[in-house]
Amino acid sequence: MQARFHDAWAKLPASLQAALEPILSANDFPAMLTAEQVKTVMSISGLDDSALAFALLPLAAACALTPVSHFKVGAIARGISGTLYFGANMEFSGTPLQQTIHAEQCAVTHAWLRNEASLVSITVNYTPCGHCRQFMNELNSGTDLHIHLPGRPASTLGQYLPDSFGPKDLDITTLLMDPVDHGYKIAETDALTQAALDGANHSHAPYSQSHSGVALETADGTIYAGRYAENAAFNPSLPPLQAALIMTNLAGKDCGAIRRAVLVEGSQPMLTQWDATKATLAALGCSDVKHVTF
Ligand SMILES: [Zn+2]
Numbered sequence: 001m002q003a004r005f006h007d008a009w010a011k012l013p014a015s016l017q018a019a020l021e022p023i024l025s026a027n028d029f030p031a032m033l034t035a036e037q038v039k040t041v042m043s044i045s046g047l048d049d050s051a052l053a054f055a056l057l058p059l060a061a062a063c064a065l066t067p068v069s070h071f072k073v074g075a076i077a078r079g080i081s082g083t084l085y086f087g088a089n090m091e092f093s094g095t096p097l098q099q100t101i102h103a104e105q106c107a108v109t110h111a112w113l114r115n116e117a118s119l120v121s122i123t124v125n126y127t128p129c130g131h132c133r134q135f136m137n138e139l140n141s142g143t144d145l146h147i148h149l150p151g152r153p154a155s156t157l158g159q160y161l162p163d164s165f166g167p168k169d170l171d172i173t174t175l176l177m178d179p180v181d182h183g184y185k186i187a188e189t190d191a192l193t194q195a196a197l198d199g200a201n202h203s204h205a206p207y208s209q210s211h212s213g214v215a216l217e218t219a220d221g222t223i224y225a226g227r228y229a230e231n232a233a234f235n236p237s238l239p240p241l242q243a244a245l246i247m248t249n250l251a252g253k254d255c256g257a258i259r260r261a262v263l264v265e266g267s268q269p270m271l272t273q274w275d276a277t278k279a280t281l282a283a284l285g286c287s288d289v290k291h292v293t294f
Pocket residue numbers: 102103104128129130131132133
């Protein structure tokens with residue numbers, strides 16, 4: 001089992017430990033439970049789906065990187081497929097706070113990057129901040145997304161974000177998590193660059209059309225790719241580097257041990273991710289960053 005789960009694991013009820021042990025004991029546990037695993041864990045532990053998501057929160061929060069706040073938030077996003085995706089807040093020393101990832105953004109992006117079609121609910125250990133409510137308002141599940149918080153009845157995003165402003169106010173009909181393929185091509189065949197291109201091709205940038213993707217290579221040679229996710233309110237947009245860092249961290253890899261990175265975006269985009277990507281990666285100790293354009 002990954003060391004970061006040890007403390008949270010020790011506090012789980014024995015019945016849940018027994019149910020989760022075959023899944024969590026794998027060192028490459030991908031911070032998610034497939035629909036099949038969820039069914040098995042529910043049947044062994046006796047928990048229903050909502051209680052299981054709450055019970056998993058301490059494990060999700062154990063994935064948090066919080067050098068600034070020391071405040072660990074965990075989130076569990078439930079996909080329409082029945083799969084549960086972990087998320088946690090991530091902060092990076094040496095970068096502006098704007099580079100921070102919130103737990104809800106982490107769980108949502110995790111589900112999106114694993115090609116989940118839509119979300120049914122999200123379970124969080126603290127009430128979602130305004131930024132996250134706005135971020136989730138971009139999703140194709142819309143204001144029907146259920147939000148589960150400890151000690152409160154489940155409510156919808158619509159109840160947490162009344163009088164909302166969202167993509168429909170800007171006549172945007174393709175929402176976050178809707179399937180897209182922008183069809184960009186580049187000549188380079190390097191696997192890391194192709195992974196970043198794939199991110200760009202599946203990115204959500206209906207406001208600027210500045211599609212972009214980032215791919216990171218960790219010390220063991222594994223590649224983690226991310227896609228840009230724009231938001232109708234602009235500021236809650238999640239850059240492609242952050243999406244790639246989410247996948248790196250949730251896989252149990254060290255975001256401070258990235259060997260090589262590639263950003264792929266247009267040659268004359270309205271917005272560029274280049275400067276922010278380079279600066280944040282420099283703060284994480286990675287200077288081998290390539291900029292490839294289509
Ligand atoms: Zn938040």
